[in-house]
Amino acid sequence: MSKQQAPPADEDTTTDDTQHMTTTAPDATDDAYLEIDGLTKVYDDGDDSVVAVDDMNIDIADGEFLVFVGPSGCGKTTTLRSIAGLEEITEGQIVIDGENVEGQAPRERDVAMVFQTYALYPHMSVSENMEYPLKVRGMPKDERDRRVRESAELLEITELLDRQPKDLSGGQQQRVALGRAIVREPRVFLFDEPLSNLDAKLRVHMRTELNRLHNQIGKTSIYVTHDQAEAMTLGDRIVVMDEGEVQQVAPPQQVYDQPVNSFVGGFIGSPQMNFFDAEVDVDAGEIRTDAFTLPYPEWMHDRIGRGGTFAAEFGIRPEDISVEGLDEDATAEDHATAEVVVVEEMGSDFFLTLENDGVEYQAIVEPNTNLQRGDRISLQFDLQKCHLFDDDTGDSLVYPSDR
Amino acid sequence: MATSDKLIDTDRWYRINQSIGEFLTSKYTVVAILSTMVLYFTFPIYWTFISSLKTLDGIHAFPPSLVPDASELVDPIWLNYVHLLTQRSFDMFTFNSLIVALVTTAIVVTFGTLAGYGFSRFRFPYDDYVFIGILGARLLPPIGMLVPFYRLFGQLNLIDTRIALVVVYTYMNLPLAIWLMRNYFISIPADLDEASYIDGATRFQTFKDVILPLAKPGVAAVAILTFLFSWREFLFAFALTFTTSAKTIPVGAMMMIEDVVVLWNYLAAGGFIAMLPALLFVVLFQRYIVSGLTAGAVKG
Amino acid sequence: MASENLLDSVRAGFGRSSSREDGEIGPIREFINDHFMFFVLTPPLLVLGTLVLLPSSYLLWSSVHEARTWGPDVFVGLENYIAIFQDPMFYLSLRHSVMYVIGSVSLAFVLGLTAALAINQVASKRIRSTFTVLILLAWAVPLVVTGLIWRFMLHSDYGIVNALLVQLGIVTEQIGFVTDPTLAFLSVVVVDAWARAPFATILLLAGLQTIPEDLYEAARVDGANFFQKFRDITIPHLKPQAAIALVIMCMFAFRTFSVVFALTGGGPANSTRVLATYIYQAGINQGDVGYAAALSVLMIAMTMVFITFYVLQVQEDALDTA
Known part of the structure; x- marks a missing residue:
């Protein structure tokens, strides 16, 4: 998906991509397959208690691929483990396919899970690993064999069936772990950072594989990751979490284009969104930061509707800043000048670290070999794609959360 | 000037130190030290074996020859052993030793594995205190418990039975077994338990199918150590048994010192029977014994 | 398909x-x-x-x-305890026990450390484990057999030790290692150390092997000499392991019964009587159960000092892993 061609930031408009995704993921509230109602998990070890998940409410549609993303300790893994039945929840309920699973052992919930460490049984061969969930359910041997064979074919690991896990590469172990989940034909697939132990290249490859597999199988899947690239590429919808609380639930492009608060804006996107302390002067029609002054766009005013002068946090993504030329060419009013501090040549783009009046920020610009450290350049900001967040709460002033 | 003198001085010191270090760590020094050590630690074992093959005249020869010639040895060479087994009840002692060690090992391994798994995977109120209690129990000196055990068995009419020995050896070895097994289970990732639960297994199936097979090396270490400790135990065996129906090999060996004239060749043979299985275990299972001893002493 | x-x-x-x-x-x-x-x-x-x-x-x-x-x-209330505190034999046994622990453990520790350092110098894993096995054989010998076989080896008439000493010209007359009171005590200590040193070797070797090789290389780059490396890297890293090894060895030496009982039987003239043999004699031989029980309680209480120290050393580590 091309970030450059993101549409004017209008609440009801989505990209082609997101529209496509919404079709594969029917509106969740219509027929929720898995409901998380008021899920709260408190870890209490006597002296102090930690709220790992705080009053989470999410409905997941049948066949949807939902990705939980957030920094470590945000409660995403706890949520996943609660759904699996590995954690007892403190409050709330989880409903799978119309059935409240409270108090049920993992065994009774009929969900499959792929672990970060793969958790393959080291003393069993690949086929025994894949067979184990069927065996403990008392399935006849020939049926077990058939399912293992078919799943192995689907994952292209047929030639590995007789090997031991320790003889497999990370990527192969990953596939076997997937296979062990697939043979089960579970109601829900749970993924706990399954790609984070793979090296970068393999990770991208397996990401694509997972996408393909999900398209083929079309089962409800819940995926936990701290990697926003995985979240963006895999999810029908993304749940951004921080400190036990859900920040935003939306399709990936919407999360990217219309973050509901500065945490989401900063967490999704790499390099990170630039933030500036700003003062918005509505009467003068200006957004003033320490580094530059920009015109206050009409569309923002329409959404915010506030008058007078107010403080806010101004956010803009590095790719929405472009180089217009050297300083002396600066003309238009939405221009700012800055000094180039670092140039990182990435091939397809240049990452620039810029400085203006003691404020540093980043821009991603088209390759331009003329740029050098110490140059003063003039910049253009894409005012259709910038953000304003509340100074205190961090909530977006332009894309209010519907929660 | 002064500083450069000092530099040269340190440099010389460094070189002297270095050469002493090189000497101490050189191949020849290390081999010399180790050979002396090995000689010191193994000679008594060798001497036990050699003496167990000698005639009484051979034993009494002074100075004794390090490598005895045929005239000093009994004929046939295993005669002393035959004598012990047929005339001195060593057949019964061996049987008793084996039964007691094997039954103790079975009990200790079973309970140690169960409790070790429990402690490694579950929490319950005051579990830390119970566990510290177990840690402490394993360090109580057995001699301190001799008197009450002796009286209790007396009242239960269990004096001079193999059962009494099994009970005492279970008491002596179970805490270590729980400790070792818990540590071993902790080294097995809990992810595997969880994967198994999710795969649909019950807790018992998870324990039996997934975790226990992976804990085999730990079980082996516990079994070997328990067997060895039971096999070689002397104090309780000596105090609690009176007749051939329960006496073990170490007791049998000790009894020979109480003869009016000590027959050292028989005593050596008895001693060698007592140490032989232990020696074999060390040679065959060194890995398990070393890991068990170090983990038992130090590792948390 | x-x-x-x-x-x-x-x-x-x-x-x-x-x-x-x-x-x-x-x-x-x-x-x-x-x-x-x-x-x-x-x-x-x-x-x-x-x-x-x-x-x-x-x-x-x-x-x-x-x-x-x-x-x-x-x-009888505390009468047994009071009797113990008035019993010269108790103080004698206790003194012997303490001397025995100090002597045997330090000797075993030095032997074990030397062996461990030497084994650790061996590069080949196979040779290392061969030496370890050979030294560990002594650990496998049942303690009572250790006592008995050394009693034979130290025998004044036909013991191999006396034979070697006489032949090498170190002594002219055979020595009564087990019959002379002073020598008997020394003999017990040395024999006990023989049986205990392999255990020390194993623990200390395990400690040595946890020291990362990088540290020695870094020190070499920094120009540290052999003794500086030993003082600044080996000793500090080995300390925790060595402390625990010492505590355990002390506990085990304190409770020793078999070696003493088999080697000297507590004699001659009580010169090798320790707490353990005293408890045995009072409780089992003389049937004075109450007195022996009180002795045992005191002995356990003394061991508790070591146990507490050990548990404090190990428990933090132990419980953290839970």
């Missing part, structure tokens, strides 16, 4: 009904499953609890009674 079948069945969810039902495992297995912790922990803890608490309380009970092996007990 096959994959397509599977996909169809996965999409259709044909395994649904059957695997849901297989979640049912029957009431008995369900009960065991729900109380699995109870089932794995209760039997061992009951057995161990009984085996520890029953004799312990009986020990305490006996220690405040006038009790013979057979016959009724008469409550």
Whole structure:
């Protein structure tokens, strides 16, 4: 998906991509397959208690691929483990396919899970690993064999069936772990950072594989990751979490284009969104930061509707800043000048670290070999794609959360 | 000037130190030290074996020859052993030793594995205190418990039975077994338990199918150590048994010192029977014994 | 082809009904499953609890009674303890025990450390483990046999040790290692160290092997000489392991019975009587159960000092892993 061609930031408009995704993921509230109602998990070890998940409410549609993303300790893994039945929840309920699973052992919930460490049984061969969930359910041997064979074919690991896990590469172990989940034909697939132990290249490859597999199988899947690239590429919808609380639930492009608060804006996107302390002067029609002054766009005013002068946090993504030329060419009013501090040549783009009046920020610009450290350049900001967040709460002033 | 003198001085010191270090760590020094050590630690074992093959005249020869010639040895060479087994009840002692060690090992391994798994995977109120209690129990000196055990068995009419020995050896070895097994289970990732639960297994199936097979090396270490400790135990065996129906090999060996004239060749043979299985275990299972001893002493 | 079948069945969810039902495992297995912790922990803890608490309380009970092996007990309060504190034999045994612990443990520690350092210098893993096995053989010998065989080797008439000393011209007359009071005590200490040193070797070797090789290389780059490396890297890293090894060895040496009993039987003239042999003599040989019980309680109390120290050393580490 091309970030450059993101549409004017209008609440009801989505990209082609997101529209496509919404079709594969029917509106969740219509027929929720898995409901998380008021899920709260408190870890209490006597002296102090930690709220790992705080009053989470999410409905997941049948066949949807939902990705939980957030920094470590945000409660995403706890949520996943609660759904699996590995954690007892403190409050709330989880409903799978119309059935409240409270108090049920993992065994009774009929969900499959792929672990970060793969958790393959080291003393069993690949086929025994894949067979184990069927065996403990008392399935006849020939049926077990058939399912293992078919799943192995689907994952292209047929030639590995007789090997031991320790003889497999990370990527192969990953596939076997997937296979062990697939043979089960579970109601829900749970993924706990399954790609984070793979090296970068393999990770991208397996990401694509997972996408393909999900398209083929079309089962409800819940995926936990701290990697926003995985979240963006895999999810029908993304749940951004921080400190036990859900920040935003939306399709990936919407999360990217219309973050509901500065945490989401900063967490999704790499390099990170630039933030500036700003003062918005509505009467003068200006957004003033320490580094530059920009015109206050009409569309923002329409959404915010506030008058007078107010403080806010101004956010803009590095790719929405472009180089217009050297300083002396600066003309238009939405221009700012800055000094180039670092140039990182990435091939397809240049990452620039810029400085203006003691404020540093980043821009991603088209390759331009003329740029050098110490140059003063003039910049253009894409005012259709910038953000304003509340100074205190961090909530977006332009894309209010519907929660 | 002064500083450069000092530099040269340190440099010389460094070189002297270095050469002493090189000497101490050189191949020849290390081999010399180790050979002396090995000689010191193994000679008594060798001497036990050699003496167990000698005639009484051979034993009494002074100075004794390090490598005895045929005239000093009994004929046939295993005669002393035959004598012990047929005339001195060593057949019964061996049987008793084996039964007691094997039954103790079975009990200790079973309970140690169960409790070790429990402690490694579950929490319950005051579990830390119970566990510290177990840690402490394993360090109580057995001699301190001799008197009450002796009286209790007396009242239960269990004096001079193999059962009494099994009970005492279970008491002596179970805490270590729980400790070792818990540590071993902790080294097995809990992810595997969880994967198994999710795969649909019950807790018992998870324990039996997934975790226990992976804990085999730990079980082996516990079994070997328990067997060895039971096999070689002397104090309780000596105090609690009176007749051939329960006496073990170490007791049998000790009894020979109480003869009016000590027959050292028989005593050596008895001693060698007592140490032989232990020696074999060390040679065959060194890995398990070393890991068990170090983990038992130090590792948390 | 096959994959397509599977996909169809996965999409259709044909395994649904059957695997849901297989979640049912029957009431008995369900009960065991729900109380699995109870089932794995209760039997061992009951057995161990009984085996520890029953004799312990009986020990305490006996220690405040006038009790013979057979016959009724008469409550005497702390009389046994008072008698012990007035008993010169108790002080003699205690002094012997303490000297014995200090002598045997330090000798075993030095032997063990030398062996461990030497083994650690060997590059080949196979040769290293061969040496370890050869030294560990001595550990395998039952302690009573250790005592007996050294008693034979130290024999004044036909012991091999005397033979070597005479032949090498170190002594002119054979020495009564086990019959002379002073020598007997030294002999017991040396023999005990022989049996104890392999254990020290194993623990210290394990400690040495946890020291990362990088550190020595870094020190070499920094220009540290052999002794500086030993002082600044080996010793500090070995310290925790060495401390625990020492505590354990002290505990084991303090309770020693078999070696002494087999080598000298406590004699000659009580010169090798230690607490353990005194308890045995009082409780088993003389049948003075109450007195022996009080002695045992005192001995356990003294051991508790070591146990507490050890538990404090190990428990933090131990419980953290839980």
